Amino acid sequence: MADLKLIKSQSVEDFDADVRRHRLDVTIRVLLILAVLFVIAFLIKRYFDTRNFTGYEIIKKTVRSDSDTAEYMVYNGHILKYSQDGAESFDETDKANWNVTYEMQNPKIATCGDYVAMSDAGSTEILVMDPNGNQTAIQTKLPVMNFSVAGQGVVAAVLEEGNTTRINVYDKTGTQLAGIKCTMAKSGYPADIALSPGGTLLGVTYIRMENDSLRSSVAFYNFGDVGQNEIDNYVSGYDYDGTVIPRIKFLNNRTAVAVGDNKMILYKGDQKPEALSANNIENEIESVFYGPDEVALVFRADSGANHYIMDIYSDTGKLKLSQDFEMAYTDIKLTSDRAIVYNESTCEIFDMKGKVKYDGLFEDSVFLLAPTTNPTRFVLVNRNLTQLIQLN
Numbered sequence: 057m058a059d060l061k062l063i064k065s066q067s068v069e070d071f072d073a074d075v076r077r078h079r080l081d082v083t084i085r086v087l088l089i090l091a092v093l094f095v096i097a098f099l100i101k102r103y104f105d106t107r108n109f110t111g112y113e114i115i116k117k118t119v120r121s122d123s124d125t126a127e128y129m130v131y132n133g134h135i136l137k138y139s140q141d142g143a144e145s146f147d148e149t150d151k152a153n154w155n156v157t158y159e160m161q162n163p164k165i166a167t168c169g170d171y172v173a174m175s176d177a178g179s180t181e182i183l184v185m186d187p188n189g190n191q192t193a194i195q196t197k198l199p200v201m202n203f204s205v206a207g208q209g210v211v212a213a214v215l216e217e218g219n220t221t222r223i224n225v226y227d228k229t230g231t232q233l234a235g236i237k238c239t240m241a242k243s244g245y246p247a248d249i250a251l252s253p254g255g256t257l258l259g260v261t262y263i264r265m266e267n268d269s270l271r272s273s274v275a276f277y278n279f280g281d282v283g284q285n286e287i288d289n290y291v292s293g294y295d296y297d298g299t300v301i302p303r304i305k306f307l308n309n310r311t312a313v314a315v316g317d318n319k320m321i322l323y324k325g326d327q328k329p330e331a332l333s334a335n336n337i338e339n340e341i342e343s344v345f346y347g348p349d350e351v352a353l354v355f356r357a358d359s360g361a362n363h364y365i366m367d368i369y370s371d372t373g374k375l376k377l378s379q380d381f382e383m384a385y386t387d388i389k390l391t392s393d394r395a396i397v398y399n400e401s402t403c404e405i406f407d408m409k410g411k412v413k414y415d416g417l418f419e420d421s422v423f424l425l426a427p428t429t430n431p432t433r434f435v436l437v438n439r440n441l442t443q444l445i446q447l448n
Contacts, residue, residue: 109405109414109432109447118150122439128424130389131167135426135437138163143174145185148428148435150442154189168253169207171228175200184209184228194230198222202248206255214246221246223260225279234279236288240264244273252306256280257329258289259312261301272301274314274321282327291328294321305346311371313351315344320353322373333373339365347390350376354388368395368408377408389427396434398425414447 126139134153137144140163144155160176167173170187182194182203198215205211209228214221223236223246238246244264251258258277263270275293283289301316310326318337323329342364343354349371357363362384368377381397381404389396394413397404400421405414418436420443426435428444436443 108412109416111416112434112445112447114419114443115433115446116149116444118442120150120438120440120442124439126439128437129165129167130424130426131172132169133429134170135424135435136165136167136172137437138165138174143172143185145172145189146442148426148444153187154185156183156185156189156191158183164203166203166205168205168251171205171207171209173203173205173211175203175213182211182213182226184211186228192228192230194226196224202246204249204251204258206251207253208255210251210255212249212251212258214249223249223258225258234277234289236260236277238262243275244271247272247300247302248304250304250306250312252309252312252326254309254326256309257306257312257326259304259306259314259323259329261304261314263300263302269298270300272296272299272316274301274304274323276312276323276329278327280327292325292330294331296321303344305351307346307349307351307371311349313346313371315341315351315353317341320351320369320373322369322371335369335373335375343388345388345390348392350390350392352388352390352395354385366395366397377406377410379406379410381406387425389425391427391431394431396425396427398422 122137123139126137129136134145134147140160142157145153162177163174165174172185173182175182178199180196180199182200184192184194186209194211196213196215198217200213201216202214203211211226213224215224221238224232225234226232244262247261247263249260256279260275262273273293273295276291277283277289278291279289283291299316299318301314303315304312306312310324312323312329314321320335320337322332324332339355341353342356345352350368352366352368355365357365363382366379367375370376383397383402383404384399385397386399393408395406401418403416407413420441421438422436424437428434432447434445436445
């Protein structure tokens with residue numbers, strides 16, 4: 057009997073040892089795979105950092121046939137085509153993720169993560185698409201003036217109600233979660249709204265007249281546990297005299313940026329955002345572009361009609377790059393380490409040291425340029441073609 061117990065004990069010990077060895081083997085394999093991926097990513101980045109590119113080759117070309125009114129935009133690694141009668145999401149190989157039909161005279165689009173929200177100007181309905189193409193129609197009952205969507209499908213909408221304005225928040229099923237009543241006398245007119253990617257925070261910029269001068273306010277509302285005991289979920293806010301602030305956006309769950317006519321303000325905090333820094337702006341802003349953790353302000357230089365200055369700031373308010381360029385641009389794409397300036401026929405790529413990495417012409421007209429995870433590959437889209445290109 058003693059020998060039997062000893063055999064059983066040894067069997068259990070052997071089994072435990074085998075389990076430990078297996079776990080160790082799996083851990084080593086995972087670490088090796090991660091190390092290989094890190095090395096590959098490092099080599100690709102170093103290849104891009106140390107090279108200048110003079111042209112490109114087309115890796116794949118797909119023929120398209122879109123309407124003359126089709127518009128295109130990039131969201132979370134996907135491409136969205138939309139027009140008055142429908143929208144389609146597709147990837148860099150032109151493979152469709154989903155498509156939806158509708159009738160909108162002037163469709164407006166908001167995206168966050170894999171979610172897309174659409175509404176017609178003055179409509180009482182917001183259409184929300186999830187990553188699998190499932191759609192929810194949110195009935196607002198009041199005309200939609202502006203809206204924002206979060207990364208899990210929560211939607212905030214500015215609604216017109218006579219002399220007052222409402223900001224309603226809906227979950228991804230269309231159920232109203234909260235409502236804020238706005239008046240010109242009390243808060244001002246909500247010029248812009250933005251939800252944090254997680255859907256917990258809502259930022260609103262208000263504009264109102266006070267003592268014959270314009271005044272802006274930036275308010276933050278928390279729809280999580282922290283904001284439940286606050287009136288209207290209001291958790292923090294700031295007033296700015298003599299400033300018009302028409303734009304606000306969350307760069308991530310704890311960083312928001314508000315851009316006004318004479319200043320840019322960054323706010324930090326995932327519960328009660330606080331003003332981190334304010335950069336005074338002396339020149340008139342022509343355009344604003346956002347990256348994963350960056351914001352770019354474009355100004356028209358005095359020296360020429362197509363001479364511009366682009367200032368790129370980090371999510372702490374630090375100036376990363378101030379770059380001159382001469383191009384009648386249609387769009388600018390930002391990544392953590394580069395800025396891509398382009399129009400239908402020309403493209404310039406700068407790194408964050410101001411070095412020109414590429415300056416060239418497109419073979420075909422380009423309505424949209426979409427960066428990929430590989431810094432040397434891009435997707436070019438127009439109404440006739442989708443092209444995957446490689447810089448060389």
